[in-house]
Amino acid sequence: xxxxxxxxxxxxxxxxIFARVKQFNYVSFAELRDFEGFAGDSMMTAGExxxxxxxxxxxxxxxxxxxxxxxxxxxxxxxSILIYALDGLTLKLPLATFDAKGKPKxxxxxxxLPMLLVLPGSKNEVVKL
Numbered sequence: 001x002x003x004x005x006x007x008x009x010x011x012x013x014x015x016x017i018f019a020r021v022k023q024f025n026y027v028s029f030a031e032l033r034d035f036e037g038f039a040g041d042s043m044m045t046a047g048e049x050x051x052x053x054x055x056x057x058x059x060x061x062x063x064x065x066x067x068x069x070x071x072x073x074x075x076x077x078x079x080s081i082l083i084y085a086l087d088g089l090t091l092k093l094p095l096a097t098f099d100a101k102g103k104p105k106x107x108x109x110x111x112x113l114p115m116l117l118v119l120p121g122s123k124n125e126v127v128k129l
Contacts, residue, residue, distance in 0.1 A: 009037040013063035017117065021073050027117045028078070029053035030087035032060070049107040050096050052115055064117070075115040076122060084114055 007015070016035050021027050029052065032038050040057030044064065052075075067073045077098070084090045096104055096111035104113050 009057070009059040010062045010066070013037050013060055014067055017063055018067055018072055021067075021117050021119060025118050025122060026078075026083075028084050028087045029056075029115070029117075030084050030089040033089065035060075046104045046113055047106050049110045050104045050113050051091065051093065051110055052113055054091060067117075071120055073117050074120045074122065076118055078114055078116050081114060083116065090114075 013035060017027075017032060020031065024031075029044075033055075037057055038060045039055055040060065042056050042058050042061055043054045044052040044056055044061045046052055064073075068075065078084065081090065081095070091112040091114075093110055093112040096107060096113040099105050
């Protein structure tokens, strides 16, 4: 069993996020909002004006980015925006889309690119930060 007393907020979030993804796969950012240390005043982005999620702590962004870089999790677009609605929270922004190469398009005004956190190799895996 891991001693969590000396872990940083980022490490605790990494552990909690990874455990959630391992347990359920296809996890939305809305599902993580109540994790201790997740909420904050920063936005996770995929380029200028392409917002993955808002109201995150820097530690939460670091935790997700680190898990993706370590290839413990990946991100995919949801099959339906209703997944976020069912999880109880959506962003009030127009939706962003992908270009022909599978990369998020860039915009002059903020747009939301909803993503799900999944185990690597899950169906529709397309985005690596």
